[in-house]
Amino acid sequence: MDIKKDILYSEKLGRDMQVSIYGHYGISVLMFPAITDNADEYENEGTINAIEHLIKIGKCKVFVTSSIDKEIWFGGSMEPKEKSHLHFKFNQYVEDELVPYIYGNCGGPLPVITAGAGKGAYHAANSFFRRPDIFLGAIAMSGDYDLGIHTYGYFDDNCYYNSPIHYLPNLNDNYWLSFLHSRRHIYLTAGSGKGENPENSKKLAYILTSKGIRHHFEIKDENYSHDFKSWNAILNSIIEGRL
Template structure:
């Protein structure tokens, strides 16, 4: 399997960032790690192995990015305003540094965002914010409620980085038209701690008329890597 390690100094984040690329061609997929996870998490947890045949066969090319969650949402040492501002810088890094690398290496016109647990939040948020860049999204056990991270703080940047807030009232046809032609898949389980958040997102998507799929698995320990490996094989 083609495996590439990339590292560069991000001017938007003011720090070195790392990522891994798996595969040589195929549908490009950006993978976000779980809460505070690292760019090598997906490989270490057997998720790349679960996709090995599709990657080696040229059907998928996977880009595993690093997390800065401990500098943004999870950073209790700074004010909530700085937490969301740091996340905005991360979004800028993704669109203006990671996506150009993908487009340099891969000419496939599609691009999928993917994540488990809090990585599911990142996958959904970036795909909603940039529906002209990302054409598909797969969230497994996604955690979409950011209220606990902000100590009651709210501003415009908070609003536009919380899909549960901005999506219900969104009326811009530019966004809605793209949402309705892109692909959205949510996977969760009956015993998943994030089941309610996924059901809520399902209701919001239904209310906005956005075609999507919500799959609720009848399994034990659905908020864990073995289940996510199975979901990955099923939906990607």
């Protein structure tokens, strides 16, 4: 399996971002870290090993970006307004810098599916729902899609447009809905075991159904907890059986 660790300087964020790349060919899967901000997290936690057989045969090519969550809503000492602005810059990095980087690495604008678990599931879902014109779909495992839970009462327009639970119910623009209605690779999953809160995924699935957006939604049993063992098994199942 081809492995490459690259540094992508982000003009939007004014810093280096690490991108870990696994594979040589296939549908591009852009992953966001689940717990840390480390681009090597999924390699360290056995996720890449769990799907290595799929990567080797060219089923997918995985790109894992580092994140800045510890500075914004999941930690950090900045004022909420600054965190909101930094989140805006992170979106710009993903959409305007990281996606073109992936295209360049793959030799052209091939399909990109976002993916992640935990807080990475939030970013995977939010990135896709914000820009279904550039992403083919999303794999979101054990996520929380209400940004308001993490902003402690602060909720400006940027927070609103980064909170799928809030902006999707009010999305009536046919231009964006046409993209969402045409997508076939939206996967929401959660377990019923230790540390899981499947209600978060149920809320998002309900909204998608109400908007006529087709998706695959599954609540696993109590054997699936909020951990990498569960996420690795789920990701392998989706990529192998659905993509």
